Amino acid sequence: MSDTEILQEPWARVSRQREGATFGIWVFLATEALFFGALFLTYAIGRIENPAGFVAAGRETDVFYGTLNTAILLTSSLTMAVASQAAAEGEAALHRLVVWCLGATVLLALAFLVVKGFEYREDVEKHLVPGRDFAIVERGAQIFFALYWIITGVHAIHVSVGIVLISRLWIMAATRRMKVEKNPQIEVAGLYWHFVDIVWIFVYPLIYLPGRATG
Amino acid sequence: MTTDTLVAGELPLGERPDYLREGRTVLSWLTTTDHKRIAILYAITITFFFFLAGAAIALVRLELFTPNGDLFSNDTYNRLFSFHGIVMVWFFLVPSIPTVMGNFLVPLMIGAPDVAFPRLNLMSWYINVIAGVFTIYAVIAGGVDTGWTFYTPYSTMFSNSYVLAAAFGVFTVGFSTIATAVNMITTVHLLRAPGMTWFRLPLFVWSIYATSIVIALATPVLAISLLLVIAERWLGLPIFDPARGGDPILFQHLFWFYSHPAVYIMVLPAMGVVSEIIPCFARRRIFGYQFMVYAIVAIAGLGFFVWGHHMFVSGQSPFASLIFSLLSFIIAVPSAIKVFNWTASLYRGQITFESPMLYALGFVGLFTTGGLSGLFLASIPIDIHVTDTYFVVAHFHYIMVGGSVSAFFAALHFWWPKATGRLYPESWARFAALLMYFGFNLTFFPQFVAGYLGMPRRYATYPPEFQVYNVMSSSGAAILAAAYLLPLGYFTWSLFYGRKAGNNPWDATGLEWSTTSPPPPKNFDHEPRVDHDPYDYHPQGASAGIGSRPVHQHERDLR
Ligand SMILES: [Cu+2]
Numbered sequence: 001m002s003d004t005e006i007l008q009e010p011w012a013r014v015s016r017q018r019e020g021a022t023f024g025i026w027v028f029l030a031t032e033a034l035f036f037g038a039l040f041l042t043y044a045i046g047r048i049e050n051p052a053g054f055v056a057a058g059r060e061t062d063v064f065y066g067t068l069n070t071a072i073l074l075t076s077s078l079t080m081a082v083a084s085q086a087a088a089e090g091e092a093a094l095h096r097l098v099v100w101c102l103g104a105t106v107l108l109a110l111a112f113l114v115v116k117g118f119e120y121r122e123d124v125e126k127h128l129v130p131g132r133d134f135a136i137v138e139r140g141a142q143i144f145f146a147l148y149w150i151i152t153g154v155h156a157i158h159v160s161v162g163i164v165l166i167s168r169l170w171i172m173a174a175t176r177r178m179k180v181e182k183n184p185q186i187e188v189a190g191l192y193w194h195f196v197d198i199v200w201i202f203v204y205p206l207i208y209l210p211g212r213a214t215g
Numbered sequence: 216m217t218t219d220t221l222v223a224g225e226l227p228l229g230e231r232p233d234y235l236r237e238g239r240t241v242l243s244w245l246t247t248t249d250h251k252r253i254a255i256l257y258a259i260t261i262t263f264f265f266f267l268a269g270a271a272i273a274l275v276r277l278e279l280f281t282p283n284g285d286l287f288s289n290d291t292y293n294r295l296f297s298f299h300g301i302v303m304v305w306f307f308l309v310p311s312i313p314t315v316m317g318n319f320l321v322p323l324m325i326g327a328p329d330v331a332f333p334r335l336n337l338m339s340w341y342i343n344v345i346a347g348v349f350t351i352y353a354v355i356a357g358g359v360d361t362g363w364t365f366y367t368p369y370s371t372m373f374s375n376s377y378v379l380a381a382a383f384g385v386f387t388v389g390f391s392t393i394a395t396a397v398n399m400i401t402t403v404h405l406l407r408a409p410g411m412t413w414f415r416l417p418l419f420v421w422s423i424y425a426t427s428i429v430i431a432l433a434t435p436v437l438a439i440s441l442l443l444v445i446a447e448r449w450l451g452l453p454i455f456d457p458a459r460g461g462d463p464i465l466f467q468h469l470f471w472f473y474s475h476p477a478v479y480i481m482v483l484p485a486m487g488v489v490s491e492i493i494p495c496f497a498r499r500r501i502f503g504y505q506f507m508v509y510a511i512v513a514i515a516g517l518g519f520f521v522w523g524h525h526m527f528v529s530g531q532s533p534f535a536s537l538i539f540s541l542l543s544f545i546i547a548v549p550s551a552i553k554v555f556n557w558t559a560s561l562y563r564g565q566i567t568f569e570s571p572m573l574y575a576l577g578f579v580g581l582f583t584t585g586g587l588s589g590l591f592l593a594s595i596p597i598d599i600h601v602t603d604t605y606f607v608v609a610h611f612h613y614i615m616v617g618g619s620v621s622a623f624f625a626a627l628h629f630w631w632p633k634a635t636g637r638l639y640p641e642s643w644a645r646f647a648a649l650l651m652y653f654g655f656n657l658t659f660f661p662q663f664v665a666g667y668l669g670m671p672r673r674y675a676t677y678p679p680e681f682q683v684y685n686v687m688s689s690s691g692a693a694i695l696a697a698a699y700l701l702p703l704g705y706f707t708w709s710l711f712y713g714r715k716a717g718n719n720p721w722d723a724t725g726l727e728w729s730t731t732s733p734p735p736p737k738n739f740d741h742e743p744r745v746d747h748d749p750y751d752y753h754p755q756g757a758s759a760g761i762g763s764r765p766v767h768q769h770e771r772d773l774r
Contacts, residue, residue, distance in 0.1 A: 016405060034436055143453060
């Protein structure tokens with residue numbers, strides 16, 4: 001397989017095309033940073049205005065599921081990084097490693113969603129959905145949980161998009177319909193996936209740690 | 216004044232299809248990845264939205280002809296102006312110059328065969344259409360009455376209209392604009408032709424580049440603010456509900472963090488257009504090219520830090536108001552630099568008044584008026600006096616309609632021959648340009664007065680002493696409507712009967728004029744090389760007839 005299979009309009013050279021793909025995804029991630037940034041700002045305002053409510057509500061989140069998911073997601077970041085680096089090496093011998101790592105990333109991401117699903121079910125059972133029979137009485141706790149559902153929901157949508165992107169690459173690579181060596185798509189998917197993980201690193205302390213440090 | 220003759224050294228080209236004739240089926244248009252065709256697709260959709268939103272405001276102006284509410288209920292009236300605002304801002308103004316002119320021109324101007332991500336480009340048009348369908352659905356279902364600003368808690372808790380569909384439409388169209396922005400930024404960074412250095416870029420490219428950065432950094436915040444409105448209204452998740460600890464003012468902060476930079480999303484590309492046209496019809500290099508670039512970048516950057524001037528009466532801290540007021544005054548400096556430089560570019564020029572130039576000069580005058588009235592609004596005491604009056608309405612229409620829409624029409628007239636290969640009837644075009652200028656001022660200048668005297672915006676009825684201003688305004692709107700419809704007529708006519716334009720009907724410099732009209736699918740028959748600065752007209756200080764000048768310009772002067 002030659003480079004010309006990867007080359008697309010309007011690029012003249014594959015190296016330039018790869019540069020373009022990476023550059024484009026960085027710009028997109030800047031957009032995403034402001035997207036989540038605005039959510040975190042909303043959280044910050046809510047917390048400043050309702051400190052007691054946020055502490056009371058934070059205590060009700062499930063820190064076990066949250067921590068487990070953090071571990072899962074960070075591991076998936078590792079497998080994705082290996083896949084991306086192995087592909088960038090450009091060695092045909094590393095093809096299998098790339099396929100394995102892409103597969104592992106997809107499975108870990110699915111595991112994250114499954115755990116999240118269990119957590120959501122418990123939250124619903126504990127009446128942690130804002131509304132008439134909401135479980136916590138402190139003022140502002142409903143704001144916390146509104147943001148809990150929105151932030152984790154938006155994050156889960158990003159995880160799902162990542163799963164679709166990476167599974168596609170995984171299937172194409174496994175069936176050898178796509179060349180993985182120096183393929184810019186793997187690096188692009190990798191950058192996106194790392195971003196989704198970094199967002200979670202911010203989400204974790206905001207959601208699971210309030211009200212826990214001081215007991 | 217066509218120059219179909221070949222410039223020395225240019226070889227006659229053999230027959231090959233241009234981008235318009237490359238594929239003739241509708242499907243070939245709907246699946247195209249050619250940036251020029253996508254620009255045409257956008258042109259069609261934004262024209263549709265422009266006239267749709269224009270029709271809504273025509274009804275509003277009809278209602279305002281008399282002080283009493285004769286035609287519509289207050290509810291209907293609210294829905295009409297809301298629809299006008301939402302569609303004009305997000306489905307016409309924001310995409311207008313970037314997606315139509317930017318898409319068409321940026322690759323041509325930098326010597327690239329296409330944008331960096333052609334399929335993403337097509338996808339962004341489809342997202343735009345889907346978002347438009349949602350918004351139109353909101354209207355057919357019964358309309359939305361929040362105004363274009365979707366302020367909470369009205370939009371989340373009290374409005375009895377189709378806020379969800381409209382908010383979702385605007386939320387979605389944001390992705391379309393972001394996709395175009397990512398495309399433009401990457402294209403300018405990585406697809407410039409050999410020799411096309413950053414400081415040889417035409418100012419139009421600079422303006423689209425800066426606009427795209429603003430779009431990429433501001434639009435996600437709008438998306439979040441609308442997402443939160445949707446979550447509260449639809450899922451009952453309280454964010455802005457004060458009874459449960461939420462903060463409705465936070466919405467205004469998020470909304471204006473986008474919507475003030477959005478003013479520059481709408482006006483920076485217009486400035487870029489005017490910077491191309493004025494040098495061409497004054498036969499002058501642009502005055503202070505580097506300052507123009509720095510001014511663009513300064514406006515784009517400072518634009519992020521002035522949003523609070525929309526909230527002087529919201530109860531925000533007076534210290535915040537003070538800072539926002541100061542910064543709003545400061546941002547007038549780079550804007551003024553641009554106005555002075557355009558004027559200085561005219562100095563000792565051989566000015567001719569072709570229709571694009573008329574529109575461009577109209578832009579300078581109207582933008583200056585709008586900008587100066589903006590300084591009134593940046594000063595807190597005056598702003599408090601005229602908040603939510605027609606003074607504000609007049610101010611932002613001077614910037615957005617007088618400024619951006621005039622520039623959009625300037626661009627249409629300037630690059631129409633390039634895009635279609637045809638010339639339109641020039642005298643009709645000049646007439647339309649003058650009519651537009653006259654109609655615009657008749658519509659909006661009286662609103663400054665009415666607003667200053669205290670006429671509030673967004674009401675279907677008003678005290679009778681304001682009628683004279685409203686009659687002027689409504690008559691102006693009728694003239695304006697005619698001025699907008701005229702080009703639709705003669706442009707369509709020119710497609711079939713217009714004279715052939717030739718490659719460069721205006722004797723303009725710039726790479727887009729070096730290829731054929733209409734350009735071939737990949738823009739250039741040979742990869743262009745650039746070895747000189749932009750705006751290769753008479754250099755500063757040299758009068759016409761002296762100094763080294765491009766051959767075609769010399770020939771033009773002899774004629
Ligand atoms: Cu503003």
